[in-house]
Amino acid sequence: ETGVTQTPRHLVMGMTNKKSLKCEQHLGHNAMYWYKQSAKKPLELMFVYNFKEQTENNSVPSRFSPECPNSSHLFLHLHTLQPEDSALYLCASSQVSASGNEQFFGPGTRLTVL
């Protein structure tokens, strides 16, 4: 148990659906992250929020829309996704002021786009 939870753990959606992924951290951290893990590829950073402000958008298509209403919650809103968006989506949090910025990960949401 890392203190970071994600729901749902598995999601199957059609290309015309709209869905949201949720992440919650119970660690009092000030930064939260979305990562994408595709097969045979390294973890790819998608978005970073520091103190609820988005500080990084790693050239992510607009069909992925993040939302950070407070420092404990992070959402990823999905709409009109493509089959190639099927992947494991990981959320993480950290205390950016801490030396080295250790990140704590959730278990991920396995997304399948049909």
Place this chain on the structure above:
Amino acid sequence: ILNVEQSPQSLHVQEGDSTNFTCSFPSSNFYALHWYRWETAKSPEALFVMTLNGDEKKKGRISATLNTKEGYSYLYIKGSQPEDSATYLCAWGNTGTASKLTFGTGTRLQVTL
């Protein structure tokens, strides 16, 4: 290099063997080097976060070293056990964007009896 490379991609050892993996990263603008352990169906878990050249860290049978001048880190596992089976990820952070980590593809370790 501007990316993080890990070798080998996968490794299969027997219980009791000692093993090591390599992580190569850009040597300029270094901020931190992280090692994570990722078991199947679980969350990646931080093993070590290293920030200083020459750092050596140890947790039980696992240890890591860091050379920031030449851009590499080694992870060592002494006397491997089946529960060590996992994917080991390294990630590099630079001084420009301390909150951003660049990950390698990982080394998948399988330890059998």
